[in-house]
Amino acid sequence: MHRRCFISQMLYWMAGWMLSAQLAYSTPLTLATPYHPNLNLAHYWVSEKYDGIRAYWNGQQFLSRQGLPIEAPAWFTAGWPAYALDGELWAGRGQFAKVQSTVAQGSKDETGWQQLRYMVFDLPQHSGGFTQRYQALQQLVQGIAQPWVQAAPQWQVPDHATLMQQLRQFSQQGAEGLMLRHQHAPYRVGRSDDLIKLKLFDDAEAVVIGHLPGKGKYTGMTGALLVQTPEGLRFRIGSGLKDADRANPPPIGSTITYRYNGTHPSGVPRFARFWRVREEATSPTK
Numbered sequence: 001m002h003r004r005c006f007i008s009q010m011l012y013w014m015a016g017w018m019l020s021a022q023l024a025y026s027t028p029l030t031l032a033t034p035y036h037p038n039l040n041l042a043h044y045w046v047s048e049k050y051d052g053i054r055a056y057w058n059g060q061q062f063l064s065r066q067g068l069p070i071e072a073p074a075w076f077t078a079g080w081p082a083y084a085l086d087g088e089l090w091a092g093r094g095q096f097a098k099v100q101s102t103v104a105q106g107s108k109d110e111t112g113w114q115q116l117r118y119m120v121f122d123l124p125q126h127s128g129g130f131t132q133r134y135q136a137l138q139q140l141v142q143g144i145a146q147p148w149v150q151a152a153p154q155w156q157v158p159d160h161a162t163l164m165q166q167l168r169q170f171s172q173q174g175a176e177g178l179m180l181r182h183q184h185a186p187y188r189v190g191r192s193d194d195l196i197k198l199k200l201f202d203d204a205e206a207v208v209i210g211h212l213p214g215k216g217k218y219t220g221m222t223g224a225l226l227v228q229t230p231e232g233l234r235f236r237i238g239s240g241l242k243d244a245d246r247a248n249p250p251p252i253g254s255t256i257t258y259r260y261n262g263t264h265p266s267g268v269p270r271f272a273r274f275w276r277v278r279e280e281a282t283s284p285t286k
Contacts, residue, residue: 027056027063028189029086030122032179032197037160039196043184045130045154046163048170049177049197050119052090052099057118059083071106073113080144086187087120087152093174096276121152121179122187129184130194154181163198171200203259203275204229208250212236221246225274227256233267240273250277 054065059082062070070089091098102112120141126133134154141151157163167178177199185194206227214223223246224238237258241249250256255278260269 027065027067029054029056029065029124030188030195031191032195033191033193034202035180035196035198039180039193041157041159041163041180043182044156044180044196045134045183046157046166047121047152047154047179047181048175049179049199050088050090050152051093051096051176052088052119053103055087055089055118056124057085057087062089070103073107073110076113076116076118076148079146080149081140083140084124085118085120085140086122086124087118089116090119091115091117093176100278117148117150119150119152121154122181124187126187129186130181131183133187167198167200201259202261202269203257204269205255205257205278206230206237208252208254208256209234210252211249212238214246218246222249225249225256227258231267235268235272237272237274239271240275245274254278 053070055062055070056065057077057080062072062077064070089099089103091102098112099116102109102116105112107113120137122130123133123137123140126136128136134151138151141149157166163178170178177197180196180198182194185192188194206229208225209228210226211222212224212226213219214221221243222241224236225241226234226236228234237256240258257275257278258269258272259275260272262270264270
């Protein structure tokens, strides 16, 4: 009994340490905040929210949002400038699993990389506002002249009703949502209204710090995951887990994405449900 408690405490501590390490070594990116109707939409550019993997080109290699290297085949980045690019590795709507599998295998999966596109949406080292950066980005992508490197299309909308109509249209077509970028904002690291995300549902990430035993038909399996958010909030997620997930749950220390519908006054997500495991990008052992 004491041994079991000791092991549980060790796993719990290791999960917290891994979360701290992720935060400490993350890539310096601009991050999105949720949409709110009080925004002055005349100041924003709108684009599709791609369901892929965020990839920061530092002039020499790709880095994930957590600061881990993404090993792409040499031909994929051949001739690219020694200039930072912020974008998404994307295989099309509804193809996140394909992107995740390809990136996890690194440069070994030639066939997978041939199906990916790098959708570039920002230039972190450019000193201008987003409108200026977008113009420079388009010229830069044209200069790269590779069909798998594309500037993410940007447009503007006149009002909230039009924006919501577009959100519904894009979502029905399989898109994850929309992103809004303030036309005058510089590239700032962290979260602010410079970058806004808009989706039909809320989602977020958390680290698994425990497996809670199931009851009834789930006896002997995982009943729920105990998770911790980057802000230190802890709660359990049972909904959304398939039988296969309960039999072989995401390991302690792994990061999952969950969906939810707003939050309670305590900050705990309402109706939190498991969506998927986020596989970290790592360079395969050679």
